[in-house]
Amino acid sequence: MSTSPEDVRRTVVEFLTLIEKLPEGFADDTPLYADGAGLDSLETAELSATLEDVHGSDPYATGDMPQTLGDIQAFFAAGS
């Protein structure tokens, strides 16, 4: 799958839906952790693996800690 913002958003939304943590009104700047989607460390690890499987790389593997969907989209937009 491509790394376009739309495809990355689809991957993240599908993942959050799968683990039943998709917040109402989820947006590009909704925090992924704590009061946002509330991902814990294992769920974040799973998101990392999912991004790698679907898009071929993921920001966590490079040492980044994206805080929002927008950060993840920016990682792919930068051509990583």
Next chain:
Amino acid sequence: MFELLERVAGEEPGRAAVVTHTVSRSYGELLADARRVAAALTREGVGRLAVVDHEAPFVVPLLAGAALAGVEVTQYPPVEPDEVRDLLARLGHDVLVTDRADLSGLGARVLATHELLATDPAPSGPLPVDRPHLVLTTGTTGAPRGVRHDWSRLVRGTSRVAPAPGQRWLLAYGLHQFAGLQVLLHVLAAGATLVAPAPRRPREGLAAMRELGVTHASATPTYWRFLVAEMRSDGGPVPALRQVTLGGEAVPGPLLDVVRSTFAGASVSQVYAASEFGSTGSMRDGRPGLSVDVLDRGDDADVDMRVVDGELWIRSRTGMLGYHGEPPVDADGWRATGDLVEVDGDRVLFRGRTSEIINVGGVKVHPLPIEERVAAVPGVDMARVHGRPNAMTGAIVALEVVPSRGVDLEALRSDLRSACADLPAAARPRSIRFVDTVDTTGSKIVRSHA
């Protein structure tokens, strides 16, 4: 093992000892071949050698003849010349017995198998005191190691095998594997017949069962899973087995159920053995794991077991003498097996290998219970649980599944998640992949790397 061959040949020389799709060799013929090999090795002044032939009708007399001559044999797996060269260097072999044309020029003196078998037989005589044999480990956790045995100790493990000349045992392992040797020794001790298809994949094993009258078969759980899947796929008849034996890996309870229902007329048993400590006998009650009766049997027992910090330890009088290139071990002493176990009521249940533990953010996760749970989900033909490196937690539990033909993969993915939903968070598979097959080494699932 020469003495086992000699005993049956003395009783009934024409009885079939080894059968393939193309040849049948009797006990008498193999005994004569073994004497030829012994004479040739003595004449050539060989003390140690490697064998790279894998057809049982040739390997059995090579092993027996070498034992008669007191020559240490190591059978190599069927590998390419570069790997043979590595093994020769690592194990210090300078004599190679083979009929393969691609193995000259590796720095070892080559003796042709067919020429050894064309020598005049050695006369009868007493067996040498030392009858060394070197077995390679399967190398599931690294490079294969040479495990030093003596035939007298190995044969001792067959002392309770009852005569059973009508049994026809499938050779599902290579004779370079310790499990293959165990099957061979059992067959010779019983005066039975070894059915040895080539290659030794489940497909050929299934064909041999159907066409060569196999009555008994011993193989790894992975092999049985493949064989059952193969049988379902081709729709052919279920072989009329009387005995199904599983070993070499922990045996999942759901697989026992599948095997029992598939081979309804067969007794189902499990064996627990390893290259280092030999065979420990079999469990015939059809339940997962071992009976707690195997623990703390006392000093008089040939095999005794105990649990130390969750790991099974064994003392065996049929086990190894040590590793090649290392100081001898206390052959009758206690050894850690590397198998993690848990005593649950009257059973000793296997939880995985110490080398297979997945460290998920500091939490140790055993793959086997997860694999068992997943394997019970309808639509799963095979499953492998392993650690997948992850920047967040060091590793996550990853699952590879071979789905049954025609299964809805998204529905199966959902079922897999549901089946694991009540596991501790660190043990839930965080990566699920559908694959055509899973990694195996020596017919065992490889779990120790991603």
